Amino acid sequence: MHQSKVLLEVQNLKVNYRFRDKKIRAVDDVSFSVNEGDRFAIVGESGSGKSTLGLSIIRLCPGEASGSVRLNNIDILKLSQEELRKLRGSDISVVFQDPNSALNPVLRVGDQLVEVFTTHGYSKAEAYSRSVELLETVGIPEPEKRIMSYPHQLSGGMKQRVIIAMAIALNPKLVIADEPTSALDVTIQAQILKLIKELSETKKLSMILITHDIGVAAEVCNQIGIMYAGRMLEIGAFEDIFHNPKHPYTQSLMTCVPKGLKCVLKPLPGSVPDMSDLPSGCKFHPRCPYANGKCKTIEPKLEKVDGRYVACHAVW
């Protein structure tokens, strides 16, 4: 097992919003790190804060952020707008969920791809030839023809491939993918996930994959962080956590999903809390089968247990 260098270090990240006079702590004191070559999944249900977390890393989220987000030791939260603009696309890029709204419908696909290059100093000619190469890399057939297409002439899967091409164009160190396959059919999803994993391995890109679907995370990632109501509850190697989940929420997530014909579903009672009216202490305690007095008052911190980090008082 080789020692990887730490690429991204997030420490005590907090992101707050104001929503109709209420303060919402969308991301509440989150810390984790991503090593070079890692594919880190942030998994959570609705309202968990996973999208906010992912997008706050490159400050694409509204709301005030505090804490630190260091990429190779440079704190992104402290960069100026100009420095941030240089960073986006070339060091960190984003793949969004909806291929239909991520591409400008009135511009040709080629123009949008070329734009990624020209805004970072490349000549038009060079940008064009690199774009054709990129389209080939992401598996689009007849790239010289397709580059002249408009988004509506491409299928959902093709559009998502174009977006992935735009994200890896400048060989960024880190790609943040926010639910990249949720809007796609299952057969296309499988292709795109395979592509993402291959690209990450061949181009040595690190990744943060945000998803609500553990299956998707399993296909691509080697590290995982489970989020709930703005907090990270369990962080560690995917294999460890999948086969031996320690946090009660993680355990139930793993048993909630039908796995073939003979499984038994053991659902959690209740539902995800309202972000403007969170419970005291551990945010998960109202639904937790092991909750005790301490859980209701003191918020548990992430502690290293069995090779991963867990935030739970009842862990054994």
Added chain:
Amino acid sequence: MIPLIRELARSKMVLASMLILLSFIFMALFADFIAPYSPIESDLSISNKPPSWEHPFGTDELGRDILSRVIHGAKLTLTISFAATAIGALVGIVVGVLSGFYGRAVDTITQRFTDVLLALPGFLLAVMFVAIMGNNIATVITSVALSLVPSYVRMSRGLTLQVKELEYVLAARQLGVNSIKIMTRHIIPNISPTLIAQITLNLGTAILFASGLGFLGIGVPPPEPEWGTMLGTGRTYMFYAPHLIIFPGLAVFLVVFSFNKIGDRIGEIIASK
């Protein structure tokens, strides 16, 4: 209802508008008690006198007190406005919802008809109806009402088309709830918010149409103190007795402006939900 009013009252402009309207409504209800003089008794010896202590708004060409005429005019104007809008909205909404819900032949026929009516600007429609029916209070109300009908038909039909494909309507149909109940229980309550915004705006439009007709001399006929008619007759004396048109004009402006402000704000509130 109450939370809506509270929400409306947040904006100072809207609050002011509501107070203005309330004062005009008050004027209309208690006209007989607050007006200092009779609105129709004339005294030619004091015709066209500028504002003074005895006549704060001055007198018109027949020596009638303008203040009293404006106050009584409020009753007339608001009556026409509410009646015309109510009738126009009612007819338009019923036709629109039926047309949108049943579709096919019924829809095609009503829509072609509406197309024709909508080809003319609303005010011209009103002129056309008055030309056919002659002018008195009843025909003015009817004409203004009819000129508002086409846009209500369009609007409620469009809203009905949107709502009728929503799952809760489909569920009601699958249960076997009959069509009339579906329209009254599910469709109309859910399209109301947008319609209410439109109705509030139309209260102002109705006043403009009615006073427009009056201005042209084909509205409510004299001696009724309709503001538009007052503007029409006062126009002749505009340059040396401007008070003849300033006060009725101001009254029209304030009422229409207030309805518009409130209607806009209701529309914004609906859109934000």
Added chain:
Amino acid sequence: MEIVRGEKLSKYYNIKLTTTKSNTLTAVSNVDVSINGNEIFGLVGESGSGKSTLGRLLLWLEKPSSGTVSFKGLDLAKARKKEVKEARRKMQVVFQNPDSSLDPRMKIGRTLLEALECSQYTGDRTARIKEVLEGVGLRPDVLDMYPHHLSGGMKQRVAVARAILAEPEFMVLDEPTSALDVSVQAQILNLLEELQRKLNLSYLFISHSLSIVSYISHRVGVMYLGKLVELGTSEEVFSRPLHPYSQLLISSVPSIYLPKKLNIPKYNGNHEHAYDVARGCRFHPRCPYADELCRAEEPKLSGDGHPVACHHTVEIEKKVFEGNA
């Protein structure tokens, strides 16, 4: 015992492009389906497969362009209005989107009362509504609330309660858990299963999620671009899929959901859903086994027990399940 039957069902939509030109969109094409009493029939397919449209045709919510729908032997196109209304009442539906399933301006109690009024129940109404609410896991205090006060899962439970109050024999569940969080999905699935057993209902369970369909269904149908391409028991279709599309679909599911890995060749990934296939099998542009026959002639759903619509079922079965791919 058969409860709902669709025969040669087709549904076309004419989409007007200009005043003179219009395109025909085929949502469902010549589908035969039969659902028995006391069974959960799962219908899987991706976008454009026509599965939702088929559900609506069986409910008689939309009339088919051709073909017949029968409820317990009664042909709904030929029946009298009253009979159709009665039949439809016995076929209820739960939709995907909890936000638009309930009338936002009606209190829950009123919504449920409307459903009960349509049924033939003659006893104490309040008691009956409370009984059903308890059956779906809700407390009576929701009766006084509006939909926007409830969470997604709770709204879906209300939708289920509404369907149950009509005293149905058959229910179409159109992606009932797709808009819900994972932890809530499991609750609703368990609830639906329990109700089916207790009340001896039949379900048409429509979903794009193969893991959910494999978990809950007794029999399964796979749809592709308006056609039913494979039909069999859940065990048969998921453990031994015979149609190349089913094989692709099952292989595409993330492995933690369907652990069995199939030995399949590379498919042509360039065509997603070729809507413009004029002749032959709709799947041929993507199919690695396609040949001249496939391009010329549309295969019919054939075979006893586990029917498949494919010209090369025998060879494909050998290749995929007996080693040589």
